[in-house]
Amino acid sequence: MSRTFVGMPDFPTAAAEATRDPQLRHNLREATHTIRDKRDSAVGELDDWAQLRAAGKAIKDRTLRHLDVYLEQLESAITAAGGTVHWAADADEANDIVTRLVRDTGEREVVKVKSMATQEIELNNALERAGINAYETDLAELIVQLGDDLPSHILVPAIHRNRAEIREIFLRTMAEWGVPAPENLSDHPEALAEAARVHLRRRFLDTKVAISGANFAVADTGTLVVLESEGNGRMCLTLPETLISVVGIEKIVPSWSDLDVFLQLLPRSSTGERMNPYTSTWTGPAEGDGPRNFHVVLLDNGRTDTLADEVGRQALRCIRCSACLNICPVYERTGGHAYGSVYPGPIGAILNPQLHGTSGPVDASLPYASSLCGACYEVCPVAIDIPEVLVHLREQVVSGSGHAMEKATMGAAGWLLNDGRRLGLAQRALGAARSMIPRRAPGPAAAWTDTRDLPEIPERSFRRWWRDRANGGEGGQP
Amino acid sequence: MTGSRERILGRVRAALADVPRDERPDDVAVPRDYASAHTGDPIPTLVDRLEDYKAIVHRVATGELAEAIAETARRRSLARIVVPPDLPTEWTAATSASVVRDDGLAVDQLDAMDGVVTGCAVAVAETGTIVLDTGAAQGRRAISLIPDVHLCVVRADQVVNGVPEAVAQLDPHQPLTWISGPSATSDIELDRVEGVHGPRILEVLLTGE
Numbered sequence A: 001m002s003r004t005f006v007g008m009p010d011f012p013t014a015a016a017e018a019t020r021d022p023q024l025r026h027n028l029r030e031a032t033h034t035i036r037d038k039r040d041s042a043v044g045e046l047d048d049w050a051q052l053r054a055a056g057k058a059i060k061d062r063t064l065r066h067l068d069v070y071l072e073q074l075e076s077a078i079t080a081a082g083g084t085v086h087w088a089a090d091a092d093e094a095n096d097i098v099t100r101l102v103r104d105t106g107e108r109e110v111v112k113v114k115s116m117a118t119q120e121i122e123l124n125n126a127l128e129r130a131g132i133n134a135y136e137t138d139l140a141e142l143i144v145q146l147g148d149d150l151p152s153h154i155l156v157p158a159i160h161r162n163r164a165e166i167r168e169i170f171l172r173t174m175a176e177w178g179v180p181a182p183e184n185l186s187d188h189p190e191a192l193a194e195a196a197r198v199h200l201r202r203r204f205l206d207t208k209v210a211i212s213g214a215n216f217a218v219a220d221t222g223t224l225v226v227l228e229s230e231g232n233g234r235m236c237l238t239l240p241e242t243l244i245s246v247v248g249i250e251k252i253v254p255s256w257s258d259l260d261v262f263l264q265l266l267p268r269s270s271t272g273e274r275m276n277p278y279t280s281t282w283t284g285p286a287e288g289d290g291p292r293n294f295h296v297v298l299l300d301n302g303r304t305d306t307l308a309d310e311v312g313r314q315a316l317r318c319i320r321c322s323a324c325l326n327i328c329p330v331y332e333r334t335g336g337h338a339y340g341s342v343y344p345g346p347i348g349a350i351l352n353p354q355l356h357g358t359s360g361p362v363d364a365s366l367p368y369a370s371s372l373c374g375a376c377y378e379v380c381p382v383a384i385d386i387p388e389v390l391v392h393l394r395e396q397v398v399s400g401s402g403h404a405m406e407k408a409t410m411g412a413a414g415w416l417l418n419d420g421r422r423l424g425l426a427q428r429a430l431g432a433a434r435s436m437i438p439r440r441a442p443g444p445a446a447a448w449t450d451t452r453d454l455p456e457i458p459e460r461s462f463r464r465w466w467r468d469r470a471n472g473g474e475g476g477q478p
Numbered sequence B: 001m002t003g004s005r006e007r008i009l010g011r012v013r014a015a016l017a018d019v020p021r022d023e024r025p026d027d028v029a030v031p032r033d034y035a036s037a038h039t040g041d042p043i044p045t046l047v048d049r050l051e052d053y054k055a056i057v058h059r060v061a062t063g064e065l066a067e068a069i070a071e072t073a074r075r076r077s078l079a080r081i082v083v084p085p086d087l088p089t090e091w092t093a094a095t096s097a098s099v100v101r102d103d104g105l106a107v108d109q110l111d112a113m114d115g116v117v118t119g120c121a122v123a124v125a126e127t128g129t130i131v132l133d134t135g136a137a138q139g140r141r142a143i144s145l146i147p148d149v150h151l152c153v154v155r156a157d158q159v160v161n162g163v164p165e166a167v168a169q170l171d172p173h174q175p176l177t178w179i180s181g182p183s184a185t186s187d188i189e190l191d192r193v194e195g196v197h198g199p200r201i202l203e204v205l206l207t208g209e
């Protein structure tokens, strides 16, 4: 049984621990800075980025405000194309449906394409309990699975591991899962990727059932879309006989032509490429090509609760690009595990409390896991105002609080004000985003803003400050 | 499970109580003032972007395609090449490699192939992307996935400038594969490595300029 986030310590405890791990901090800093620079240059190439971002936001808002219409439209389009649609109200129901579908094939093994939704519902553990082995095929997911580890980033789940650690995991564990790593394996990324290729090759060619997610589900055509890099997605989507796709109900876009916006926004924001190496789209099973049986599981699991909150609803626009993680000064120092969920970073800080409610200590502390600097909003390709939602959620947490809640939330605030500050966290670097945050939050959250060190509006923008700082200029003060 | 369908749709409707009853989806305005393309010079842009993502590009004069394919196969030491059933026979007329037409080969037979030759449906200049739609001269998806070397013939009149033009031309009811360079990963320290599970080598033969 692989590890789960259940029982993780609350954010301040986990964060304090993570910031004491120099290897982790080094890995994270290297990785987030690399990808951040790539994203900046890919986005900088398009002079209409602001227009694309506005269109992306509006398309998602249209979808969310009429989600019932689009869900029914998607269902009938997929059905008309020869697929079967299942509805899952929560994680247990989704796991039961997928388990039953796999059992019906008589197979005991499945290959998986990286999918946040199946991580969220902990599908692999459910399948294992039913005697079905699920093999992750994305390189980073494979590293996490083999290392009996937890994902710490949306796009690069093993971002906290460096090459030497990955080599060690491959050497130690590949043999018990299948084809072993070569004894003389080096820690060059090329050699590690080659080891993964050899390890998974036979699996791809032989396995009869695949499980995927989807980046987008097109309501008017019933088309699913998966963006990937390695070709493991193409393998899983093409070679098996049965394909089961688990799709959050917010993944819908109304029409095929909307992809012209998202196929520009997502790759550039995510991997910082003009286009990711492979994108697959399919509309039902195709005659003589690819899986003959195709199932879609539409997953709610807290999304309708999120939808019901008029301020928090915008979190459902998220296309999981991870740009907000890569830019976040808190994420860079704490890593993803501190967020106690498969959704870490700024998006996790607003999504998890809404999906799960704020009754648990981890989720209650997350709205405080931010300095409200606003960089996440600036880079978000669908303009989710994360600081706005954080302030809104703080208000909810405080109004619902017992003593335990207070401890957790004030702990997080304390972490930011103490450890965070010691680490040079951008406590006062609010930049242009400053103007969007109320000076005094309404209601009970006022307690937070009242005691907070309220900054003057800085002359330099946060991003500018950050760049200067990265270039060795004086940081610390905006 | 119909129970959950009704439950979820009911929850969605309840969650959207703030949306005016008479609001239609199209009433939510979507600004479409983004550009349809960011280049007006598609061929050089395509070549530049393909090369940037480590694809190898040959600009081939019309009438020299067969020789170019033969030369590429020779250089890559491709002994066995799979092709879609409707690939023009003249494309592979000059190669000394053994050419196998796909008539529903098993995956293991495909795995024994050194390379594949296909055409494409559309190419997107500014992202360096080639789109296969399983239509003319492309075959089913598996044949351009399993062999390690993909030779793809792109005609100049198939090249569009930007993503929106490609989306508009393509038929969503065909399974589509958008290919931008060879397979790659950045999962280890964000260091890009070309060549994982998909073809490790992509050579593009650009004709008809």
Ligand code: SF4
Binding pocket: A269, A317, A318, A319, A320, A321, A322, A323, A324, A325, A347, A376, A379, A380, A381, A382, A383, A384
């Ligand atoms: S919130 Fe925005 S920036 Fe963050 S992952 Fe989602 S889409 Fe990307």
